[in-house]
Amino acid sequence: MDNTNTVPSALELPQHLAPSPKESSASPGEEAQHQLSSTAAVQTLASVIRPCYGPCGRKKLLVTVTGETLCTGCAAAILRALELEHPVAQFLREAAQTQAENSGDGTAFLILLTEALLEQAEDLLKAGLPRTQLREAYATATAEVLAALPSLAIRSLGPLEDPSWALYSVMNTHTLSNTEFLTKLVAHACWASKELDGSFKPERVGVCTLRGGALEDSCLLPGLVMSGKPCGQMTAVLTGARVALFVCPFGPGSPNAPAIALLSSPDDLATFSKGSEQLIQKQISQLETVGINVVVVWGEIDEQTLTLADEHGIMVIEAKSRKEMVYLSEVLDTPLLTQLVPPLKPGKCQRVYRQELGEGVAVVFEWGCPGTPALTLVLRGATAEGLRGAQQAAYHGIDAYFQLCQDPRLIPGAGATEMALAKMLSDKGRKLEGPNGPAFLAFSRALRSLPKTLAENAGLAASDVMAEMSGVHQVGNFLIGVGAEGMINVAQEGVWDSLTAKAQGLQAVADVVLQLVTVDKIVMAKKSPTQQQILNPDTKKKKESLSAMQKKILQMYKEHHSQ
Structure with a gap:
């Protein structure tokens, strides 16, 4: 096999960058100037994320500071659970979370490529390349990569085409056991929620998790679904629902009730009980007066107050989490109230009703106007960890479809794009003189580390796989990537990445690296004894x-x- 395609180490630089004999015997202090203070922190963070990269990656069993146990292979979820103290690690996590918010994916890609580029940058600094020239050369290499990326797009999602094939590889993570079923469900939800002009808004598709059953029992329901349950006799409001949201006890335990009662006789006790009943009666009457007929409560629900609500025709729903309450508040455009008082702006929807799903119970909010949640994907599962993984995959699919509606172009996945870009940079870097040549070779080597990690996580002989892939890409076949059993043709296997997500990820990596290569020391202010x-x-x-x-x-x- 021809070995000319092997990318040399960044240490193999042109002679004019090699240190002189006098410089080679530098003191430890001078040698430390060539070290990047941020590399060690990035390497530590990457060592946590690397085993989780790709569909064959492994999971982490995390115990958070609150005692919650989290078993996941999602890099974004792992970063959220980690307690980071190093400022560089916090900076990198912020960049990764921004990338996940903008494109829905690419967290692990950003961290691993940042680590590889910083390691290569250290080699360039040791060889004598100044930091300013290194930064400029890396910026030039990034511009070359972003300019070449669109040429790798060979497929596009048609405006009337079923998006299942394009979403499958995005949702095919190691947290799922039945990806094909969930992919079709997400694709159907996205397709059915498109606007009349062909645009798509991610908020039009909701995701609700409900314990019980299996993933195959998941379904689509109209409107917004929450995993709460009606508590009283009222189980449905079929027209003109007006909603109030309370994050306080629904009863005497509300902040309006007296905090301390000084009772010295049976008459005082009777007077206090009568006053409390009158207060609750007044609060429920006020809700009815302003037209509130649906109340969602995150707190204790008093039986007597619930009876009064039934008498006044108010449906009372017990929420399962504060997160659901916040989401309802955003969708209904009504505030979360800490007292049993009527909201200044009640939430409005067409109807609210109870929905039984096997042994589980959910509550459905339906609208009849555009711009509101059209469908909710109700995910079923036996464990909280399984539901969390399916929920994360569903969000990835929804975000990917949103990107494809803006730019339908798709590029090869499974590390094929990284290998193709690495070959391009390597070919150009060999012909360039000055700092750009070594920097292009270093950037190429960093890109090759990503498919190598895919091969390692799949349990393959990474060196053999990389050698074979290099030979295939050298002859111009850029559709070859890394699969579970070796090299695969991504076009035949249907493994694709969104062009938009990949471009955003590369740009985010460049922004982070160009900032970190100029940091020579981390100084943390500490409070003195004085x-x-x-x-x-x-x-x-x-x-x-x-x-x-x-x-x-x-x-x-x-x-x-x-x-």
Whole structure:
């Protein structure tokens, strides 16, 4: 096999970048100038994310600071759960979360490519390339990559085409067991929620998780579905629903009730009970007066208050989580109230009703106007971890469809695009002189680390797979990527990436790396002992006072026993 396609190490630089004999015997202080202070933190973070990269990646079992157990292979979820103290790690997490919000995916891609580029940058700095020239050369290489990326797009999603084939590879993560079924469900929900002008808004498709059953029991329901349950006799409002949201107890335990009652006689107790009943009666009457006929509560629900609500024709729904309440508040455009008072702007929808799904119960909110949730994907599962993985995959599919509606072009997945871009940079880098040549070769080597990681996570001989892929790409076949059993043709296997998501990811990586390569030292401000004493002037006095008191008690103890 021809080995001319092998990308050389960034240390194999042109002679004019090699350090002179005098420079080679530099002191440890001078050698430290070539080290990037941010590399170690990025490497540590990447070591956590790397085993999870790709569909064959593994999962992490995390225990958060709140004691919650999280089993996931989603890089974005792992980053949210980690308690990071290093400023560079926090900076990288912020960039990765922004990438996930903008494109729905690419968190692991951003972290791993950032690590690889910083490692290559250190080699370039050790070889004598100044930081300013390194930054400019990396920026030039990024521009070349982004300019070449559209030429790799060989498929597009048609405006009237079923998007299942395009969403499958995005949703085919290691957290799912039945990707094909869920992909078709998400594709149908997105297709049915399109606007009349052909545009698509992700907020038109909701995702609700409901414990019980299997993933195959998942379904689509009209409107917005939440996993709450009606508590009283009213189980439906079929027309003109007006909704109020309360994050407080539904009953005497509300902030309006007296905090302390001083009762000295049975008459006082009777008066207090009568006053409390009158207050609740007044609150329920006020809700009815302004037309509230649906109440969603995140808190305790008093039975007597629930009975009054039934008498006034108010449907009471018990919410399962505050997250659902916040989402309802955004969709209904009505505030979350901490007291049982009528909202200034009640939420409005067409109807609200109870929906039984197997052994589970949900509540459906339906609208009849555009711009509101059209469909909700109700996911079923036996475990919370399985539901969390399916929910994450569904959101990835919805975000991918939104991107494809804006730019329908697709590029090869499974590391094929990274290999093609690496070959392009390598070919150009060999012909360039000055800093751009070594920087192009370094960027090429960093890109090749991503398909190598896919091969390692799939349990393959990574060196053999990379050698074979390099030979195939060298002859111009850029459709070859890494599969579970070796090299695959991504066009035949249907493994695609969104051009928009990949371009955004590469641009985000470049922004992060170009900032970090100019950081030579991390300085963290710490409070001095003098400052601590100024902020807490009584601390020393308290310690001295406590010490004197302890001495006095000890002296009394000795005198007592000596007698």
